[in-house]
Amino acid sequence: MNNNSDWRPDWTIDTHYPDESASMKKWAWEFLRRNKSYQSDYGKIGIIPSEEFELKETDQSMDLFVCEPPALPGETAQQWEDRVDKMFRDRKLRKASRKPLIDIVAEKYGLQVWLPPPQYSYEELGMKLRFCSPYLDHLMPLVKESKMESMIPELGEAVIKFNLAYPIKTQLERAKRILEGGASFLDKEGELDRIKRRYHVRKFQTYLRVLDGECSGATVRDMAEVICPGKNSYPDYLGDKDISNALKAAKKIRDQDYVYLPHS
Numbered sequence: 001m002n003n004n005s006d007w008r009p010d011w012t013i014d015t016h017y018p019d020e021s022a023s024m025k026k027w028a029w030e031f032l033r034r035n036k037s038y039q040s041d042y043g044k045i046g047i048i049p050s051e052e053f054e055l056k057e058t059d060q061s062m063d064l065f066v067c068e069p070p071a072l073p074g075e076t077a078q079q080w081e082d083r084v085d086k087m088f089r090d091r092k093l094r095k096a097s098r099k100p101l102i103d104i105v106a107e108k109y110g111l112q113v114w115l116p117p118p119q120y121s122y123e124e125l126g127m128k129l130r131f132c133s134p135y136l137d138h139l140m141p142l143v144k145e146s147k148m149e150s151m152i153p154e155l156g157e158a159v160i161k162f163n164l165a166y167p168i169k170t171q172l173e174r175a176k177r178i179l180e181g182g183a184s185f186l187d188k189e190g191e192l193d194r195i196k197r198r199y200h201v202r203k204f205q206t207y208l209r210v211l212d213g214e215c216s217g218a219t220v221r222d223m224a225e226v227i228c229p230g231k232n233s234y235p236d237y238l239g240d241k242d243i244s245n246a247l248k249a250a251k252k253i254r255d256q257d258y259v260y261l262p263h264s
Contacts, residue, residue, distance in 0.1 A: 007119040008034075011212040012226050017205045026122040027204050028261035029129055031254045032109060033118040034211050041105050042115055067098040107132070110259040131262040158182050200249075207250035210243055220244055 009016035018026060032038055062071035062080055069087075071080050080098070087093035106115050112130040122129065160175050162168070185191075206227060213223045224232045224239030232239030253261075 008212045008215065011209045011216060011218065011223070014205060014209065017208050019205060020202055022204075024201075025129070025131065025262040027201070028131060028258045029116075029122045029125065030204075030208055031250075031258040031261070033116075033120075034208070034215075035109070035254050035258070037255070038109055039118050041108070042118060045102055045105060045115060064101055065098050066101055066104055068096060069093065131259065133263055203246065203249070204253075206246050207253065210246045211250050211254060214247065220247070 018030065062075050062077060065071070065077065067080060069084065072083075075083070077098070084093065084096045088096075102115050106112065109115075110132050112132055114128055114130070116125050116129055158179055160178060162171050162175075209227060210223055213226075220240050220243045221232070224237075224243045228239035228242050231242065
């Protein structure tokens with residue numbers, strides 16, 4: 001594991017970056033780990049001692065949870081539960097909730113269960129890195145949970161299970177409404193255009209390099225001279241334009257579109 005906070009490769013050397021043969025899941029992680037908001041949120045979780053997560057849930061600090069009603073200072077999960085139970089018995093409370101903070105943050109970034117440290121490489125994470133599907137799907141409540149994962153739809157798809165014991169015509173009519181409603185929803189959200197758009201994987205390496213270059217303090221001109229040699233002559237300065245466009249595209253993937261990559 002790379003424990004160095006300065007884990008970014010040298011942006012001036014292209015061979016330090018993945019090439020076009022890399023999986024889309026790997027590209028998704030490479031962009032997410034450069035997401036400033038993700039780095040910040042992970043940093044906030046990272047201040048909690050790892051031993052806390054190994055305790056029984058009832059013994060854990062409430063700093064690890066988002067709960068309603070809020071926990072009192074220094075209150076453990078068990079103490080919070082006891083207090084909430086008493087409030088229910090005394091009819092001073094009608095509902096309560098408690099959700100692990102790490103689950104909330106992971107969900108925010110489209111991750112399942114675990115929040116990987118940004119300094120971990122894709123190879124170090126292995127099977128622990130799991131992205132949620134961001135696409136619209138419809139699964140009738142007849143599918144066993146164990147089979148659910150294999151039926152997760154790909155980009156722009158919907159999965160519907162039919163019961164052959166029920167009237168087929170009625171189910172087909174319902175399926176049509178679901179599909180038309182899904183297409184309409186995606187269209188209103190601007191997702192249909194995104195689905196039709198092809199990601200330029202061959203540019204991903206450059207995208208990562210310009211993100212790292214900017215982070216290191218390099219200017220657009222600096223990056224153009226290294227990444228686009230011979231293209232930055234007066235008066236057009238095409239290298240500068242290429243780098244500026246690459247930065248714009250890279251930040252869009254880093255900050256939002258990375259969630260679609262593993263399922264593209």
